[in-house]
Amino acid sequence: xxxxxxxxxxKEPDLRRSSLVLGWSEDMGNLGRKATGYLNRKLKxxxxxxxxxxxxxxxxxVAIEGNLARFPESKFYACxxxxxxxxxxxxxxxxxxxxxxxxxxxxxxHCRVKELYILGAMVSxxxxxxxxxxxxxxxxxxxxxxxxxxDLARDMDYQTPLGERPTLNSFLLWIAQGRNIPGxxxxxxxxxxxxxxxxxxxxxxxxxxxxxxxxxKIDFSDLDQEVREQNEQLAQVRSRFxxxxxxxxRLESNLMLSEEENGELIKKIEDFLREGD
Amino acid sequence: xxxxxxxxxxxxNPILIASWPGIGNIGIIAVDTLRGILEAEEFxxxxxxxFFYPKRVLIRKGVLEYLEFPSSKFYFKGTGGKxxxxxxxxxxxxxxxxxxxxxRKAxxxxxxxxxxxxxFKCRRxxxxxxxVALTHHTTKPRxxxxxxxxxxxxxxxGYGNTVLMxxxxxxxxxxxxxxxxGLLLGVAKKRxxxxxxxxxxxxxxxxxxxxxxxxxxxxxxxxxxxxLKIEVNLxxxxxxxxxxxxxxxxxxxxxxxxxxxxxxxxxxxTYAQPAEPGPITEEEEKRIMEDVEKFFKKRGGGG
Numbered sequence: 366x367x368x369x370x371x372x373x374x375x376k377e378p379d380l381r382r383s384s385l386v387l388g389w390s391e392d393m394g395n396l397g398r399k400a401t402g403y404l405n406r407k408l409k410x411x412x413x414x415x416x417x418x419x420x421x422x423x424x425x426x427v428a429i430e431g432n433l434a435r436f437p438e439s440k441f442y443a444c445x446x447x448x449x450x451x452x453x454x455x456x457x458x459x460x461x462x463x464x465x466x467x468x469x470x471x472x473x474x475h476c477r478v479k480e481l482y483i484l485g486a487m488v489s490x491x492x493x494x495x496x497x498x499x500x501x502x503x504x505x506x507x508x509x510x511x512x513x514x515x516d517l518a519r520d521m522d523y524q525t526p527l528g529e530r531p532t533l534n535s536f537l538l539w540i541a542q543g544r545n546i547p548g549x550x551x552x553x554x555x556x557x558x559x560x561x562x563x564x565x566x567x568x569x570x571x572x573x574x575x576x577x578x579x580x581x582k583i584d585f586s587d588l589d590q591e592v593r594e595q596n597e598q599l600a601q602v603r604s605r606f607x608x609x610x611x612x613x614x615r616l617e618s619n620l621m622l623s624e625e626e627n628g629e630l631i632k633k634i635e636d637f638l639r640e641g642d
Numbered sequence: 643x644x645x646x647x648x649x650x651x652x653x654x655n656p657i658l659i660a661s662w663p664g665i666g667n668i669g670i671i672a673v674d675t676l677r678g679i680l681e682a683e684e685f686x687x688x689x690x691x692x693f694f695y696p697k698r699v700l701i702r703k704g705v706l707e708y709l710e711f712p713s714s715k716f717y718f719k720g721t722g723g724k725x726x727x728x729x730x731x732x733x734x735x736x737x738x739x740x741x742x743x744x745x746r747k748a749x750x751x752x753x754x755x756x757x758x759x760x761x762f763k764c765r766r767x768x769x770x771x772x773x774v775a776l777t778h779h780t781t782k783p784r785x786x787x788x789x790x791x792x793x794x795x796x797x798x799x800g801y802g803n804t805v806l807m808x809x810x811x812x813x814x815x816x817x818x819x820x821x822x823x824g825l826l827l828g829v830a831k832k833r834x835x836x837x838x839x840x841x842x843x844x845x846x847x848x849x850x851x852x853x854x855x856x857x858x859x860x861x862x863x864x865x866x867x868x869x870l871k872i873e874v875n876l877x878x879x880x881x882x883x884x885x886x887x888x889x890x891x892x893x894x895x896x897x898x899x900x901x902x903x904x905x906x907x908x909x910x911x912t913y914a915q916p917a918e919p920g921p922i923t924e925e926e927e928k929r930i931m932e933d934v935e936k937f938f939k940k941r942g943g944g945g
Contacts (some may be wrong), residue, residue: 459737460692461695462692463692501704502701502704502705502706503704503705504706509704509705518704519703519704520704521701522702523700524698524699524701525697525700530695530697531697531699535696535699536696538706539699539709542706
């Protein structure tokens with residue numbers, strides 16, 4: 366590991382040829398945190414290292430979330446049986462290059478990581494009833510070839526629009542490319558009215574891919590139940606509020622809503638899912 | 643994190659002219675225009691990744707092709723007797739939400755720029771930026787010059803259309819130069835380089851607009867080229883100035899009549915010394931500033 370990197374290793378993991386799955390906590394639809402948390406729970410991930418926050422986060426106080434004080438966390442978990450490393454972290458606000466290299470230092474030098482899977486979500490203007498897609502951006506032709514047997518959209522063309530910046534996922538994928546670590550950045554489009562909430566279907570989509578690709582043998586019955594419950598809740602909103610049903614019907618017919626209608630739909634869905642009413 | 647030189651040109655007593663973006667992009671437009679006119683050749687860069695967040699990604703058919711970072715490049719030009727090294731930074735290395743560079747990264751970048759200057763035995767550095775002033779956009783901007791050594795003051799006094807801080811109304815020789823265009827001056831002093839920052843005046847009511855201000859870049863370039871005894875054709879800068887001037891006029895006409903009336907009075911500012919009674923009293927100056935501030939607050943930050 367490079368000298369001076371603020372990484373604390375609690376216990377050396379016993380991994381020979383592992384894969385790294387990485388998710389950010391503040392992702393859309395809470396995808397990164399939920400999906401990595403799910404993997405950790407199911408595969409009994411053991412925390413073995415963390416990145417100290419002081420160089421990377423503004424530490425001018427603490428955020429409060431769900432009545433609790435939150436502090437930035439960047440933690441590594443090892444699932445030895447599955448040769449899997451999970452990294453769950455808040456997105457750094459500074460020194461990104463150093464931070465991302467620290468992640469890959471741990472992955473390479475302590476876990477012998479051979480492949481990188483970065484989880485991400487993006488806004489979609491489709492209805493929640495549209496099946497979730499999984500888009501893949503890779504950092505090598507070999508990785509593209511390896512992934513060709515999976516149900517992924519793999520031919521995306523994209524260029525950062527003027528006035529915007531690339532995502533942290535692209536930055537990490539590029540650094541991994543420079544270090545010859547094959548990697549893929551996975552993107553699940555999430556309906557815009559679920560972006561600030563959770564989307565169990567999106568989690569299922571990305572986790573199913575990882576399950577198949579990494580042969581994790583996960584039983585998804587609990588997540589399937591969550592998907593059913595979320596769909597039922599959304600069906601309830603539709604039946605209770607005809608206007609919301611009309612908006613979603615229009616999205617299902619590939620029609621755009623006005624900005625005002627988008628706002629109303631987001632508010633109603635969020636209120637309902639938060640309060641169950 | 644370091645310097646990458648593609649070639650090592652043979653340079654004789656070069657001077658360094660460096661600039662980063664700032665208010666109205668006055669300095670960087672001046673320096674980049676001169677670089678373009680002289681057809682200076684790129685010969686190196688500062689590696690960007692530790693300083694900057696990437697600015698563009700290109701993905702083709704699902705494969706990440708490249709990630710582009712803001713550039714920090716060196717150029718050189720032999721001008722027959724006085725060779726020039728240009729340094730042009732596309733962005734200032736800021737930390738967090740700040741607009742201008744400061745702190746560790748800024749200091750590191752300033753030192754890397756001067757490392758290259760030192761390698762080629764350069765002893766004189768120019769930087770350039772903006773001076774926010776109570777002036778009108780229809781008047782010719784002056785250039786405020788700040789040296790990092792007493793010895794340079796007589797030389798600056800010989801420049802045309804240029805003032806020292808002690809000549810500026812009510813400033814008493816004091817002020818600040820924010821960001822790397824200023825910091826480089828200080829680091830140069832620490833390392834024994836002589837350095838001068840040339841700042842073109844921008845009217846106070848234009849400082850928050852997302853517009854460049856080439857009229858002031860032209861003033862800076864006139865001073866710089868005279869100081870270096872280089873003849874430059876400024877037609878392109880004039881063209882750019884005319885285009886921007888039209889947009890500024892459109893903006894100006896949107897300013898409420900009462901405030902515009904106050905600002906119109908700035909057309910007649912004649913740069914009086916503090917001891918002399920100027921065409922605008924201190925009280926009037928204060929009122930103009932308050933009105934301008936009020937107007938920008940109403941517009942939601944002046945963008």
